[in-house]
Amino acid sequence: MTFAAEKLDTDGRPEICAALNTALAETAVSTMMAQNFHWNVTGMNFAPLHQMFQGIYEDHFAGQDDLAERIKALDGHADGNLARMLERSSIVEPQVDMTSTDLIATLLNAEEILAATLKATGEIAANYGDTITEDLCIARGQVHEKFAWMLRVHLR
Template sequence: MELHIGIEKGQREKIADGLSRLLADTYTLYLKTHNFHWNVTGPMFNTLHTMFEEHYLEMAPAVDQIAERIRALGVFAPGSYHQFTKLSSVKEADGVPNAEEMIASLLEGHETVIRTAREIFPAAEEAGDEASADLITQRLQLHEKTAWMLRSMLG
């Protein structure tokens, strides 16, 4: 059935492509954060274990919201590790870094998500897609705040 939501098909597909990258970045960062939650050690264990849990718990529903927005635009959302690996700009962690390296790696991941969100925002704005623009703005605010907090921990 054809979509008639006031956004041209080409614009919807362009927005959905960008949101697919945002989804892949978010999911990869979610997995990395969960990994670090499980494997952090050292004097800041309790603080970081708790903080990482808060971060991945926030990203879990965000992944769903992004995927559902892609579907609302009439495009199938990526949903496999294979697809996410192709689409994501967030670097996966090799091995188990120390706590400070985990913080720096997560900071880099959040900043990557921020850059992806900024790159795709103009397509939503140009198409008058307020729902996608709002979702992107919400993700920007959250990831910028988290990046600030992680950066502050590094001094």
């Protein structure tokens, strides 16, 4: 006997896992970016920015694991290859030294991209009735929107 929900989830797995791998890649790139900024931020706002960037990379490091393990639960391949993650990610690391304002703007852009990627991934999962993946994507999307807010207000 096959349950309808199970069949829907199975059919959608390749597409859902592909979308989750994009979210995983972008989360990994932004994790390293936030830690890089945590190390190299300078200026009179060093202490709070150093702390805020740490909060971001610690969250994203845990988030990567949640996304990757959801892919595994769907019997997919969680692609942790760094070169392929960089290829897959539309979040691109800056190649030059930047001011603290530029660091904040760069991370804000990353958080907004992540929120959009997680929203799109959740919608793909929902189309296949995969409410578990959808729930994870909503939770991760909320975190990225919250970090986007915290970063955005620094620029006003």
